[in-house]
Amino acid sequence: MRAGYEEGKILWRREPITDFLEKPGIVADTKEKLGLVLAVRDYADKTLKMNVGGSYSSYSYVDRPALTYILTAVPKTELKPYTWWFLFVGRVPYKGYFSIEDANRAAAELQREGYDTVIRTTAAFSTLGWFDDPLLSHLLRYDQVTLANVIFHELLHNTLYVKGSAEFNESLANFVGGHAAIDFFRDKFGEGSAEHQRAVLAWQDELEFADFLEGVTNTLNTLYARNIPLEDKLRLREQVFAQSKSEWASRLADPQSYRFRNFLTNRLTTR
Amino acid sequence: MIIQYTLYLKNLKLFEALYDAEGKSLTRLIDSIREAVSKGGEPFEQLHALIDRHRTSS
Numbered sequence: 001m002r003a004g005y006e007e008g009k010i011l012w013r014r015e016p017i018t019d020f021l022e023k024p025g026i027v028a029d030t031k032e033k034l035g036l037v038l039a040v041r042d043y044a045d046k047t048l049k050m051n052v053g054g055s056y057s058s059y060s061y062v063d064r065p066a067l068t069y070i071l072t073a074v075p076k077t078e079l080k081p082y083t084w085w086f087l088f089v090g091r092v093p094y095k096g097y098f099s100i101e102d103a104n105r106a107a108a109e110l111q112r113e114g115y116d117t118v119i120r121t122t123a124a125f126s127t128l129g130w131f132d133d134p135l136l137s138h139l140l141r142y143d144q145v146t147l148a149n150v151i152f153h154e155l156l157h158n159t160l161y162v163k164g165s166a167e168f169n170e171s172l173a174n175f176v177g178g179h180a181a182i183d184f185f186r187d188k189f190g191e192g193s194a195e196h197q198r199a200v201l202a203w204q205d206e207l208e209f210a211d212f213l214e215g216v217t218n219t220l221n222t223l224y225a226r227n228i229p230l231e232d233k234l235r236l237r238e239q240v241f242a243q244s245k246s247e248w249a250s251r252l253a254d255p256q257s258y259r260f261r262n263f264l265t266n267r268l269t270t271r
Numbered sequence: 272m273i274i275q276y277t278l279y280l281k282n283l284k285l286f287e288a289l290y291d292a293e294g295k296s297l298t299r300l301i302d303s304i305r306e307a308v309s310k311g312g313e314p315f316e317q318l319h320a321l322i323d324r325h326r327t328s329s
Contacts, residue, residue: 049298074274081274093278118272160305167281168314172304174279175286179297207287210280217273268272 014058014134030140033147034059037135040148043184044155051159054132056151061137066121068096069103073115077224077233079217082115088128090164096125118267124150126157133158145198148184153177178203209263212251216244241268285318292325 073082081093097103123138
């Protein structure tokens with residue numbers, strides 16, 4: 001009920017970006033980013049042949065510190081997430097809440113059942129083409145490369161979505177978002193332009209972190225499969241987490257790397 | 272939590288390989304993936320089969 005109300009509010013507040021841009025007093029950075037959004041949308045439609053519909057042709061102000069709170073849960077010694085089932089998307093390894101109190105209550109319940117939980121915020125989501133998703137005001141805090149990447153990512157969900165296969169959908173959208181941003185900035189500003197280079201570097205960071213993470217998950221899967229007491233697994237995994245953070249911190253010493261810094265600060269387990 | 276990252280980063284190398292096989296065209300990549308997963312089954316397995324077909328035909 002709350003979700004329907006909040007989604008309705010977002011849709012009700014939509015106004016065409018072209019109209020919004022004509023209002024007096026819009027700051028230059030906002031104008032520039034909204035113009036970029038329309039250009040990204042056009043590129044996704046005409047060049048990439050994505051299912052754009054009316055998405056991202058409108059803007060909606062969100063009067064909340066975070067759009068939604070996304071809860072994820074996983075058994076303490078297994079890398080297989082808890083899943084929820086929803087009508088249109090099938091089984092997914094996360095659940096969104098519009099209230100942090102509701103998210104905390106659900107997380108506490110899962111923790112009592114023995115799960116690690118994490119709650120994160122998100123600034124964008126896709127209704128998979130069911131509605132014309134507006135650009136939400138939260139997204140304007142991103143730099144241009146990230147903003148373009150997110151829009152391509154969400155539009156890919158409108159274009160291709162396999163019900164009940166969240167890892168596939170999100171990883172494909174991530175891949176397309178990263179590469180579409182590279183192509184878009186190359187075509188818009190030129191090969192080797194500052195924007196194009198930033199998009200290329202962002203994707204290289206993505207690949208490097210994915211490679212690093214594969215090593216971490218292999219180590220954890222090996223540990224979790226060992227025939228040792230649960231207490232030992234829990235103790236040893238803390239060592240894996242600490243070593244992983246240390247290794248990633250040393251890689252971030254490279255001044256070009258700027259993404260995934262939150263791996264160092266995020267808690268990897270709940271107590 | 273590791274899962275919050277792996278959700279978005281699974282098999283990126285597989286997507287890269289398919290992207291190369293499709294001449295670095297995102298439009299062709301999306302079309303070929305759409306066709307592959309339309310057959311049903313686990314989508315990553317369908318993509319592995321697709322890349323195998325590319326390799327045998329080249």
